[in-house]
Amino acid sequence: PIVRSIELGDRRTDVWYRLDRLCGDLELDRDRARGWTIAQTVAWRSDSMQPEWGDQVVRWLLDA
Secondary structure (H helix, E strand, O other): OOOOOHHHOOOHHHHHHHHHHHHHHHOOOHHHHHHHHHHHHHHHHHHHOOHHHHHHHHHHHHOO
């Protein structure tokens, strides 16, 4: 949720910054974390967020 949260910034650069920061601080594999974020965003987009926002985040993360 920290990567896809619209409250923390609503631009492509904001989403990528959060992913990179999270991976750097926690020493996570970036591609694996990106894949997990995509899967979680698709799974949760209809329940806890605006569907359009979830779709946009997924597009940004797939366009790596």
